[in-house]
Amino acid sequence: MNGVDAYPGNSGERSTVSETAWALMRSMIRIRRVEERLARLFADGEVPGFIHLSIGQEAIAAAFGACLTDADTVASTHRGHGHCLAKGVPVSALVAEVMGRDSGACRGRGGSMHVADLARGMLGANGIVGAGAPIALGSALAHKVSGRRAVAVAFFGDGAMAEGAVYETMNLAALWQVPLVMVCERNGWSEFSPSDRAFAGDGAKLAEAFGLPFLALDGDDVLAVHAAVGPLVAACREDRRPRLVSCATHRVAGHFEGDPQRYRDAPERAAAAAADPIMRLAARLCVDEDRDARARFDTIEAEITAEIDAAVEAARLAPDPDFDLARGDVYG
Amino acid sequence: MAELRFAKAINQALADAMRDDPAVVLFGEDVAAAGGPFGVTRGLLDAFGPQRVLDAPISESAIVGAAVGAALCGLKPVVEIMFMDFVTLAMDQIVNQAAKARFMFGGRGGVPLVLRMPHGGGLNAGPQHSQCLEAWLAHVPGLKVVVPATAADAYGLLRSAIDDPDPVVVVEHKGLYALSETVDETLVRVPIGQGRIARAGRDATIATYGALLREALVAADRLAAEGMSCEVVDLRSVQPWDEALLRESVARTHRLVVAHEAVEAFGVGAEIAARMVEVAFDDLDAPILRVGAPFMPVPFAKSLEMAYRPGADRIVAACRRLME
């Protein structure tokens, strides 16, 4: 498969296919550039605390995001900026939250690891590894009980495969038969340890053991992920049954910003960077050869830069969060 | 005399304990090859090998459960929980298993287990990476809880915790790890349950522990400039805590403030205040005051966390109120 016209899972016109590809491109570039800006703001002291970047992993978030509606729900991880943006959290709300401003998605109370937007089905990034999986399960149960056609998606890392809550979720999802898509983002790392030193099992066999349909995808190929996830989510909407998707990807940045990454060697880092899903899609869209494609790419970049500039400016001007209001929100 | 970083003191205690006793083993997330998320266990894998220094995956419940089992069978595991907030995932093993084994098993055997965990805010780490949950653990019969404030005590309390026949939780404030202090060349064990007078004074006693000790000393300095002489007691252990020392101090000063970073309500300060009213009521010239965090999760934004965290200002204000 070279060009986008060979893109499977979409039998429409080439133009429809490439429109989908360009939408995915925009979504990935938005995630990438927002995170790059957050990294700079962090270095300049404008982002407090710590942030975990998903650079290199944008294809998964973008592809899933493109298959979900506002009624669908997502529970994410500590590495959740991409999931939030792809689920529709506005750049301005995300950036302001990570900067700790009152205009943030959670009024500056949670920060990067807790961005949530319940109105858009974003059940939160999460500071606790594995905690999102059962929350997504419960959300799927709510969809089923309420008779909604919505699905729930649980993102978790390959390191989270070690956490009991993830297995308990697989078991419960299989017992209860709820519309839950469990998505393991296999970036090869569990904090500072290679993930094969954190998980001895085999995802496919695990899924089989629980009777969950299983799909292994190249998570850096956004078109392949989208082509597979579109029908999968559609099927989940119909049959209301859980499934497990494993997406191989690469963590390009450190575990957190400022991580000196002494535990990684240069060839592995170079390979992670080279797997870049944006560059891969750009090659398929012939951005380097085709002048129209280049112009379109540049326009997306310019629009997104402007969107981020405006978001950062607005966040800077926004007031500090109000302490008494925050204190008043402990109970309803 | 020598300069010692708080983190290095812990590292030294672990190394010395492992050298002295082959039963001491370490496990936790990224404690071996990576040397620990805060660098506390650096070099120990090389020094003691992979049989005794084990990396564990993100499985807090199984990690602590394995430590309980190992402790029942002759090892002395020292487990690191990366952030105290994650202790919640291991609570069954700590509360229902480790803490009760000696009692439930008729006193025939115990769980000589040490759980190290960093608590505290100041890093804008948000609601799930900043909590001070020591009162939860101090509430459980069978557990001991220590909270060192100085590098020397970090060494000395950890050595005592490892020697102890029962489960001991060692709470380390993450804001202290990088700080250096001048210490004696020879580091010694500090008995669990023994507090220390960090500064002598006449007019009021400030009892505290952990990172807030520094704030209490700053507060005492400021109050001294106003003519109020405060005694600062570093409790060092919160379960058991040094009731005798505090009684003796209050008998001299007649006033008491208990200060901690943890949420004030249902906290260590509440227990100490209640107990001191029971045993030292006649010595008191003023109500016992508590300084602690407000009853809310630890907020993320700089401005919010600054307003949230108790510090010297609030301790000063409480001491002034005592004199009114």
Ligand SMILES: Cc1ncc(C[n+]2csc(CCOP(=O)(O)OP(=O)(O)O)c2C)c(N)n1
């Ligand atoms: C319960 C719990 N234990 C430990 C941590 C610390 N921690 C945060 S992220 C992480 C590694 C997670 O690896 P993975 O699930 O693969 O996600 P990735 O970082 O690769 O996206 C660890 C150990 C945590 N946040 N929560």
Ligand SMILES: [Mg+2]
């Ligand atoms: Mg990972």
